[in-house]
Amino acid sequence: MNFKRGVRNEELEINFIPLIDVLLVIIIFLMVSATFSRTSELQINLPTADANAPQEKPLTITVEVDANGRYLVNGKEANGAVVSDLSAALTQAGADGPSGKEPTIIINADAKATHQSVINIMEASRMANYTHITFATQVNSR
Known part of the structure; x- marks a missing residue:
């Protein structure tokens, strides 16, 4: 039933x-807030390979300590009860290498070795004037 007889329905339009x-406001906001970066090129001169003599392998001294406190310096047993004896063994092992180069002390300690035995190795290295010390580790494979 159409109660409004003379009124026409207007078409709806968007x-x-x-x-x-x-949309224009959003575009202007995006243009202002966007950062534009310029890509620049670096002028790099790459080195050429020359056939030089290989560098000398650095002198390393391996110090092993087991759970009982027994020390091995480069595979030779050392008396570790006294730090000065261990220092003398390190000095002797360092004298076998090239002179003028300080050796690197590699500490290979048993997992059940006491902390004091590792500290003794570090103190003996200090007494022998060796400052490059590193620790050998082992990866657990479970």
Whole structure:
């Protein structure tokens, strides 16, 4: 039933002007807030390979300590009860290498060795004037 006889129904239409206004504001905001980076090129001169003599392998002294406190310096047993004896063994092992180069002390301690035995090796290295000390580790494979 149509109670309004003379009134025509207007067609509904979408008003695009507010939508365009909002989109223009968003585009302007994005343009202002965006950072534009320029890619620049670096001028790099790469080195050429020359056939030089291989460098000398650095002198290493391996010090092993087991759970009982027994010390081995480069595979030779050392008396570790006194730090000065261990220092003398390190000095003797360092004298076998090239002169003028300080050796690297590699500490290979048993997992059940006491901390004091490792500290004794470090103190003996200090007394022998060896400052390059490193520790050997083992990867657990479970």
